[in-house]
Amino acid sequence: EIVLTQSPGSLSLSPGESATLSCRASRSLSNIYLAWYQQKPGQTPRLLIYGASSRATGIPDRFSGSGSETDFTLTISRLEPEDFAVYYCQQFGSSAYTFGQGTKLEIK
């Protein structure tokens, strides 16, 4: 099973700043198998990025994904108040899906 490790565990920033969230895989994976989700309290997760860098329908362009092999990044530029949430990366490999443990983005 591929393990995904997200860092940092939590991040405190102010609206207008940029956030950089990391997701590291225990072994190399194809970009098409890496996705990012946002989850707000009491809500279901929402797909943000798939294929490591493609934005899902309706996702603002301040959200961007990058990376390859074992290191992937979600960047949120110009943070809006509604962006403060928990973010998860997810991969598919060896016939199983795994999620990272999440990064909590908090308002400073």
Place this chain on the structure above:
Amino acid sequence: QVHLVQSGAEVKRPGASVKISCKVSGYRLAEISMQWVRQAPGEGLEWMGGLHPENGKIVYAQKLQGRVTMTEDTSTDTAYMEVTSLTSEDTAFYYCVIGTYFFDPWGQGTLVTVSS
């Protein structure tokens, strides 16, 4: 547009079983790969199993092998997920979600509480 509607909340005793349904609309169940994900209160997301996007076989997470069964009724476009031998560690929100290499859209979630 695909829409998933799950059955309602359940409260179960330890050792019991629970079966959750997920009704698909806007698409035929036979044409999609259904996955199941759960989330314990305050915890992260855990994939439970689902239809392999490349070979069409049902695959279960190793941790849940032997306790979880996923079935589909294509005549009603409804997917089911049953978990047996419940313990307090199975208390969680359970989600059906359409997944190939990523998960979208998600059902609204079903809260299963295991308590004596």
